[in-house]
Amino acid sequence: MERQSEPAIRIVVDLQRKVLEIIAVRLGEEAPLLPILHDVQAAFGCVDEAAQTTIADALNLSRAEVHGVVSFYHDFTSSADLRPALHLCRAEACQARGVERMVAAAEAAAGQRVELKTTYCLGLCSVGPAARVGDGLHARLDETGLVKLVQSL
Amino acid sequence: MGYEPQQDFGTPEARSEVSVTLTIDGRKVTVPAGSSVMRAAAECGGAIPKLCASDNLEAFGSCRMCLIEVEGMRGTPASCTTPATEGMVVHTQTPRLEKLRRGVMELYISDHPLDCLTCSANNDCELQDAAAQVGLRDVRYGYEGANHLGLTTDSSNPYFDFDPSKCIACSRCVRACDEVQGTFALTIDGRGFASKVSAGQASDDFLSSECVSCGACVQACPTATLQEKAVKEIGKPERAVVTTCAYCGVGCTFRAEMRGEQLVRMVPWKDGKANHGHSCVKGRFAWGYGHHKDRITSPMVRETIDQPWREVSWDEAISFAAQRLGAIKAQYGARALGGITSSRCSNEETFLVQKLVRAGFGANNVDTCARVCHSPTGYGLKTTFGTSAGTQDFDSVMDADVILVIGANPTDAHPVFASRMKRRLRQGAKLIVIDPRRIDLVRSPHIEAVYHLPLQPGTNVAVLTAMAHVIVTEGLADEDFIRERCDWDEYQDWARFVSEERHSPEVLEAVTRVPAADLRAAARLYAEGGNGAIYYGLGVTEHSQGSSTVMAIANLAMATGNIGRRGVGVNPLRGQNNVQGACDMGSFPHELSGYRHISDEATRALFEADWGVTLDPEPGLRIPNMLDAAVDGSFRAIYIQGEDILQSDPDTHHVTAGLKAMELVIVHDLFLNETANYAHVFLPGSTFLEKNGTFTNAERRIQLVRKVMEPANGLEDWEVTQALANAMGLGWSYTHPSEIMDEIARLTPSFASVSHTRLDAEGSLQWPVNEAHPNGSSIMHVDGFVRGRGKFVVTEYIPTDERTGPRFPLLLTTGRILSQYNVGAQTRRTANNVWHEGDVLEIHPADAENRGIRSGDWVHLASRKGETSLRAVVTDRLAPGVVYTTFHHPETQANVITTEFSDWATNCPEYKVTAVQVTPTNGPSDWQKDCAEQSARARRIAPE
Known part of the structure; x- marks a missing residue:
């Protein structure tokens, strides 16, 4: 023992x-x-x-x-999640540019494999919908682009 | 008094000389500058609705209920965070405010269970009150949305429940834990809608968190979220009686909240001058022992101690005791009889017991449990300053700049005062701790001692003399103060003595094991850091040089001018609720009340005239001498009120031998304690809730103890003593303790103007209260020492005779923990046992590893006096070579280990230093098993 x-x-x-x-x-x-x-x-x-x-x-x-x-703080977690994570902005500007319509497809692509997190404003309001992966920012996403991004993780 | 809770002014009182006048709803109000508008409104009788504000917490401004409009100011600020200013015109009730408040309340109620009728806080709920105040009639949002109603209750604490479904997230509990108690055990977990109060971390409940169960959060909660289990079980109290706690020497006052004859809860009284509305786990919650099944309520007698007890009437028990006392006196003389007064009992009861001994038994064989705790304080402070008492009130700590704690563990033993001290430390006062053990004050959230001097047990005098050496040789002494207030010649003798090289920190390091550089720095800080205040406890007094240490402390305070004003002083932290009072009342064999020597003819004449007797001019025996004399056969009978000498006094085997040798032992107590195993008469006692009287706390504050319920045993303790006195023909006729206090006042100059009527009207009085000090004295020695000039006493360090050696290589020191009190007679009979169900031995990892001991193992603890077994806890709180335990549990009987050594001046036992050996074992020792069997046999009660 x-x-x-x-x-x-x-x-x-x-x-x-x-x-x-x-x-x-x-x-x-x-x-x-x-x-x-x-x-x-x-x-x-x-x-x-x-x-x-x-x-x-x-x-x-x-x-x-x-x-x-x-x-x-959302940036701190008390247990590790080893999956890749994508932070999708769903604040007002990105909503106005159609992010809500893309959520279902992103969730389907993520499944259990990718952690899809919501964030409110990445400071990219003029070029939304926007997302963040690690330190990398992704702008002007459409549904295809977002799904591809999720799949690439 | 009815039940109405005390008024809450919303924000703390502002302390400012400047006042401002403002207009609130058309009424002019004048308040000290810095007061909030909320407080100003409350002081003129208005009540602005509020939820997150409470007058013991800083304003927070989160609930948005207390909004106001101010002319010339935009918006609707919160009244709790808006300071009152000169000429301000405030409106607290306008259509705009009504609408806003109602809207906020709607949101609260949309996520709150609507079970008011079955809720434990029904009719005692601030949310309910606020909803009524704002006229809430409808919740437009409905109750179907996201909510917290499904959260489960945390019942882990034995005294209160946490039901988060009723929480409004006002943070009052979190802030009370931080600001009032200073433990920081609570937080808000998460954010936004997910915000919820959390004790400790996510995996914790209240019991496993850092919570110390002081009750501040429960008191702060405006709803039923944090609620006493007793209120849930019994219901809302209907009346309240203000009384004084019977645990430690802080002397907190509480509202005993009652339903019929049943005590529902003890709530700290905001007007209590010792506690200012705060409490600890003992006073707040651990009062259930009065109804414990072990409580004895019928008098009992037996011919010999091997017989079972026989329950008898009061008359029979009293005449049984009186007859035997009379017979022993007739045969062996008055000096064969004696009594012990209790620091747990009231001033009036204590005074009667010593009167019974001196006037009835006919000699001065009376002593008190202070013999074994603070007798060196009495001796040392009387010698140096002229009064056997601490010099300050508790509030004085808020003006201290440097706090020196020696041989005391306030967070465990005086928790309510410790909270105040910690508040001052968080404000920036500096802390020095002199203690062999790393007590919590050395480092705990948001406070940290600048210096911790972990001395070798038994070297207090050496450390203090070394500090004096630094102060004198580095020119840090306050010579102006000394010349003006003290005896200059004595000072110079003392200064020469401490300046000798053999007293330098560097030389003494070999003895004290305190790094010389730290000691020097600590001495400089105390001398130069502004107001220096010394607080000490039994780690100072319970040594062979206890009295010398007290005088060494007094020397330091005088040498640095730290005496006679707020923020400084010498403060003994008294262990028991009425140690100060018991000593004041003439419990010592050589002193009548007010510390006047029995050999003084004038004083004796005063008492003789009043009592109509002739008093023995010879001082009587002290407790240890009574036991010695019992073994010798010259001391035959003893009346012990409210003290368990067998468990609490040192060298258990010797105490047993003394008790066994006596012909008559009368124990007057709540329970069949360990001492009662050797008793012939058991007189059941009454609890502090069942009697009238007064206690005097560590700051000399005399406070009323008011009867909350009828005594379960039928008589208050003073009535029992009176019955015994009258059975011996003394003819006493007191009808109420206030008459006893009148006698005390008549016979004691320092109590001359004390009466129950005054105490009832004024709340409390700090002695001396007489013509010179008509309103009492919060700080002593302000215009000069009571004895005239302060006396410097040379304190030569003499090592204790108790030495380690090959057989007993470790030093045992003893102490206290928060949840248990003294011998545990009360706290062991409450749910406090969940925090401490048995005594443990703390041992350093190095000593543990040598012996193959791990935390939780049974260990055998032996000294040259005795042996016992208990479980070990391995910790680096202690230095290698030192072990530590408590004596709360009779199963352990830690005092079987301690020795007969005692203070040279007062015989206060040397509990704090015993040479011991620790070895692994596999369970309780044979002696412990025999003891348990013997106890069970001695406690048999014959069936009727």
Whole structure:
């Protein structure tokens, strides 16, 4: 029993060490919580409860406070979703340019394989409908273009 | 008083010398500058509808109910966040505002269950009130849309439920946890429509979160979302009685809210000067012990302790006790009899017990449980300042700039005061902690000690002398203050003593294990950081040098001029509700009430004239001496009110031997405690809810305890003592405790102007209350020390005789935890056990690893005095070589480990240092099993 659980423990310890390394880089900054959360999210694809606890402890915050911030922002997730993600803008301008009519096709193309997320305004109102994949922005999408984009992920 | 909840002014009181006058709905109102319009309106009797505002929280402005119109200002600002300004003209009720408020209320109600008639907050709900105020008649949106009505209730906390389906997301609970309690255990999870109150993280419930169950959130909740389980079970209270909590020395006042003879809930009273409307898990929730099945309500007697108890009438029990007391006195003399007063009982009860001993038994063998906690405080502060009491009120901490906490764990033992201290620390005051253990104050959300000096247990005097060394040798002493207020020659002797090189932090580091650089920096901070306030607890007093440590603390305060004004001072944190009072009332064998020595003829004459007796001029025996004398055969009978000396006093085996040797042990208590196993007479006691009287808290504040319900045992405790006195022929005729207080006032200069009538009218009084101080004294030694000139006392560090060695290589120190209280007689008989069901031994990872011990393992803990077993918790809160436990549970009997060593001046036991060994084991020891069996045998009650 003991021997089997050892690698698992080592992984947990390694993960925590990595989180602590990220924290150490930012600790001296003013208001370091959000930058740390971004870095952890980028490194692990999420800020899980263990990482939240480590961050809370390092910044002398309560677990509840860190949880409140993580759950407030869509950019932070408490569990990793390994699927590719596409953020589709469905704010007023993109709606006016017909994004709502394309949603069903995009959802069909995404299925369970791609995570289709809604966002409200990517700042591309004049060239909508627009979407974001990672750091890449995609404008002037039509239904075909959007479906192709989803399929390409 | 009826049930009406206390008025809520919406936002906190502004403290400003400048006032402003504004007009609200045509009425002129003058308020301090900085007041909100909401508060101004409430103060002139208006009530602007509100949901997210409460006068113990900063304005938040989220509910949009309290909108107003201000002439010359655009829009409809929230009255809670709008400060009142000179000449402002405000309208709180206009057609525009009515429409807006009704629209907002419609939205709230469209997502709220309409089950008011079956809701536990029915008729006690601010949402209901606000809906009525705005005249809501219809919800145009219907109730079919997206809503939160299906969310499930979190019942994990034993005392309250969280039902998110009724939540209006006003954040009052979250803000109360942050601002009032300072724990930050709650947050708003998610955003927008998905916003919901969450304790801890997503996987937590209230019980697993950081919540300390203080009840601030429950009190803050405007709906039934956070609601006491008792209210759900019983219903809305119908009347309230203001009384004083019987747990720690903070002395919180509560409204005991009743339905008939049933207590529904205890709600902290906003006008309480010690607690200002805040509470902790003990006072707020842990009051159910009065109805626990273990409570004994019938008097009982037995010829010998191996017999079962026999239930008898009060008359029989009292005459049984009186006859035996009389016989023992006749045979062995008055000095064979004694009594112990209780710091859990009222001033009046305590005064009567010592009167019974001195005037009835005929000698001065009276002592009190303060012997084992704060007797060194009495001695040390009396010697240096002239008064056996703390120098400040609790509010003084809000003016402190540097807070020095020594040997105290306020967040666990004095939680309501700790919340105030934490609030001051969040405002920027600096904190120094001197403690072998990393207590929560050292670092917890939003507060952090600048210096934690983790000293070796038993080296308090060395650390404080080293601090004094730094202050004197670096020229940081306040010589103007010393010349004006203290004895200059004594100061110079002391200054020479502390300046010696052998007292430098560098030299003493070998003894104290405190890094010299940290100690130097801490000393400089205390001396130079502005107002320096010292708070200390039993980690100071319960040592062989307890009295020296108290005097070393007083020396530091005098040397830096930190005495005699707000924000500074020397503050003992008293463990029990009435330790201060019990000491004031003449419970010590050498002192009559008001700390006047029994050998003083004038004082004795005063009492002799009033009581019509002749008093023994010789001081009597202290508790440990009574036990020694019992073993020797010269001490034969004892009356113990409200104290379990067998569990709480050190060296259990010796206490047992003493009790066993006595011919008559009378225990007056709520429960058959451990001491009662050796008793011949059991007199059932009454709880604090069942009696009238007064308690005096750690800030010398005398507060009324009001009878909330009839005593389950039939008599209040003072009536029992009176019955015993009268059976011995004393002829007392008190009809109410107020008459006892009148006698105390008559005989005690510091209480001269105290009466129940005044306390009832004024809420509380801080002694001295007499001609010189007609309204009491919140801060002492303002214009000079009570003794005249402050006295510097040389405090030579003398290591305790308790040393580690090969057999016992670790040092055990003891302490408290939040949810349990002292020997646990009360808290163990409540749901508080979910947080702490047994004592555990904290041990450092290095010491644990050496011994093959993991968290949760049973370990055997042994000293040269005794041994017991308990479970281990491995933690780096302690330094290697130090272990820690509590003594809340009789199954553990941690005091079987502690030794007979005690303070040189007062015999206060050295609970905080015992050399021990810790080894793995597989369960309770044989001694513990025997003890449990013996207890069960001793507690048998014969069937009728």
